[in-house]
Amino acid sequence: MDSSYILAIDQGTTSSRTVLFNQQGEIKGIAQQEFRQIFPHSGWVEHDPKEILSTQLGTLYKVMKDHQVSAASVKAIGITNQRETTIVWDRKTGDPVYNAIVWQDKRTASICEELKSRGLEEYVRHNTGLVIDSYFSATKVKWILDNVPGARARAEKGELAFGTVDTWLIWNMTGGKAHVTDYTNASRTMLFNIRELRWDQKLLQELTIPASMLPEVKPSAHHFGDLQVEKSVIPITGVAGDQQAALFGQACFEPGMAKNTYGTGCFMLMNTGTSIQRSKNGLITTIAWGLDGKVEYALEGSVFIAGAAVQWLRDSLHLIDQSKDSEYFATKALGSNEVYVVPAFAGLGAPYWDMYARGAIFGLTRDTGKDHIIKATLESLAYQTKDILNAMQEDAGIKLASLKVDGGASANNVLMQFQSDILGTEVDRPEVIESTAMGAAYLAAIRIGLWKKEDIAKTRKIQKCFKPQMDESQRSRLYKGWQKAVKRTMNWVE
Numbered sequence: 427m428d429s430s431y432i433l434a435i436d437q438g439t440t441s442s443r444t445v446l447f448n449q450q451g452e453i454k455g456i457a458q459q460e461f462r463q464i465f466p467h468s469g470w471v472e473h474d475p476k477e478i479l480s481t482q483l484g485t486l487y488k489v490m491k492d493h494q495v496s497a498a499s500v501k502a503i504g505i506t507n508q509r510e511t512t513i514v515w516d517r518k519t520g521d522p523v524y525n526a527i528v529w530q531d532k533r534t535a536s537i538c539e540e541l542k543s544r545g546l547e548e549y550v551r552h553n554t555g556l557v558i559d560s561y562f563s564a565t566k567v568k569w570i571l572d573n574v575p576g577a578r579a580r581a582e583k584g585e586l587a588f589g590t591v592d593t594w595l596i597w598n599m600t601g602g603k604a605h606v607t608d609y610t611n612a613s614r615t616m617l618f619n620i621r622e623l624r625w626d627q628k629l630l631q632e633l634t635i636p637a638s639m640l641p642e643v644k645p646s647a648h649h650f651g652d653l654q655v656e657k658s659v660i661p662i663t664g665v666a667g668d669q670q671a672a673l674f675g676q677a678c679f680e681p682g683m684a685k686n687t688y689g690t691g692c693f694m695l696m697n698t699g700t701s702i703q704r705s706k707n708g709l710i711t712t713i714a715w716g717l718d719g720k721v722e723y724a725l726e727g728s729v730f731i732a733g734a735a736v737q738w739l740r741d742s743l744h745l746i747d748q749s750k751d752s753e754y755f756a757t758k759a760l761g762s763n764e765v766y767v768v769p770a771f772a773g774l775g776a777p778y779w780d781m782y783a784r785g786a787i788f789g790l791t792r793d794t795g796k797d798h799i800i801k802a803t804l805e806s807l808a809y810q811t812k813d814i815l816n817a818m819q820e821d822a823g824i825k826l827a828s829l830k831v832d833g834g835a836s837a838n839n840v841l842m843q844f845q846s847d848i849l850g851t852e853v854d855r856p857e858v859i860e861s862t863a864m865g866a867a868y869l870a871a872i873r874i875g876l877w878k879k880e881d882i883a884k885t886r887k888i889q890k891c892f893k894p895q896m897d898e899s900q901r902s903r904l905y906k907g908w909q910k911a912v913k914r915t916m917n918w919v920e
């Protein structure tokens with residue numbers, strides 16, 4: 427075959443995926459592999475960095491083989507990734523000194539408290555756009571340096587490198603030649619100054635993290651390095667954190683445009699253009715992308731557990747065999763049973779930011795069955811989204827005409843209808859819910875001049891528009907119940 431292709435690497439929290447795009451921007455193939463979630467203690471979540479790498483490259487070679495695509499016909503690779511997850515490795519051997527500490531991990535709550543007690547909250551908010559929370563990379567790097575024997579001394583001698591997952595993949599794909607990241611991923615570390623676009627020296631000092639560990643920060647469409655496959659060299663020309671890539675893939679290019687992605691977590695981002703907007707309602711400010719010589723920003727509401735709650739139904743409670751079965755069981759939940767599942771398994775993110783909240787089920791009665799729990803779990807994704815949308819609309823002073831959705835769980839019709847009902851807003855699901863991969867592919871293709879930014883909006887088609895059918899009194903009664911339930915899960919861990 428002699429056509430041109432773009433490969434998008436989508437390294438997610440629960441699976442590694444590679445998506446093959448043809449020259450017209452159509453998906454021609456997907457290879458996907460789940461990998462191990464490691465839970466060494468309550469509240470800790472780790473991945474094996476070598477498994478991240480092997481599953482990711484495994485899917486890349488598989489999709490090429492399955493579709494008989496030669497390396498020479500792949501014109502560029504775009505990388506998008508789970509953000510904040512922290513890896514530290516030895517520059518000489520390439521071996522990680524510890525497992526990847528995942529964004530959901532709560533072990534560094536006490537380091538966060540310490541930073542707060544030093545009065546750093548306003549500084550962090552002003553300079554990084556973030557709130558002090560164990561979600562972000564900074565305290566995870568510190569934890570590794572403080573707890574892995576010898577790590578701090580080696581880091582101080584310049585022997586160790588830090589990276590988020592994009593950086594780890596690029597380092598390995600380029601044979602250790604490139605130690606780089608892009609603006610979007612850097613903006614999730616709580617070490618990057620989003621106003622001055624450089625690593626923040628004061629925060630590095632406060633956290634005692636040597637600057638020599640940090641990658642170089644580049645625009646999101648940039649030549650990051652090359653992957654050698656057989657005799658061909660494929661350039662890596664696009665990189666963005668997965669939520670920013672989805673914003674790009676959904677063509678949210680104008681200020682005020684927003685999308686919500688339902689994956690392991692749920693992340694709503696609203697483009698705010700070149701101006702940095704501060705939230706008054708618990709959202710964070712993040713870099714949307716660096717492109718065409720400028721950086722654009724977004725407001726973000728991050729929900730830590732969304733599709734992961736559906737996985738919990740599948741893997742821990744064994745109530746369903748596959749995530750998609752949740753749709754069927756939810757339709758069977760009869761009666762007026764009003765059950766609320768608050769999946770605060772990893773604390774609560776926006777707009778609550780409570781590292782000590784834990785999950786709970788409310789409203790159980792003698793007739794509550796499996797179907798009700800499944801339905802309530804799905805509904806929790808929609809309620810959490812409503813919390814965020816309320817905050818975002820208040821910050822931006824606008825009401826969204828419709829919500830653009832994507833991500834694995836957006837395939838669930840019951841969830842999407844309930845989402846529209848509880849918001850009282852239309853929900854638009856595109857034909858391609860792989861917006862994340864699409865965003866990464868576009869960034870890569872724009873850099874090599876194959877596609878233009880405007881092409882995305884042209885190719886995006888709505889597959890289904892869900893319209894609100896619930897009356898206002900029921901909507902507000904149900905939402906009140908949710909707010910009461912959330913309150914009761916807060917500050918649980920002492």
Ligand SMILES: Nc1ncnc2c1ncn2[C@@H]1O[C@H](COP(=O)(O)OP(=O)(O)O)[C@@H](O)[C@H]1O
Binds near residue numbers: 752833835
């Ligand atoms: N039909 C469905 N209904 C509900 N949840 C789903 C459905 N399909 C997938 N999911 C959930 O969506 C998540 C996978 O979505 P994906 O976008 O691949 O996430 P990630 O990139 O975080 O790995 C999983 O947590 C899974 O449980």
Ligand SMILES: O=P(O)(O)OC[C@H](O)CO
Binds near residue numbers: 508667691
């Ligand atoms: O793996 P996902 O798609 O749920 O995304 C995780 C986020 O990037 C965490 O901030």
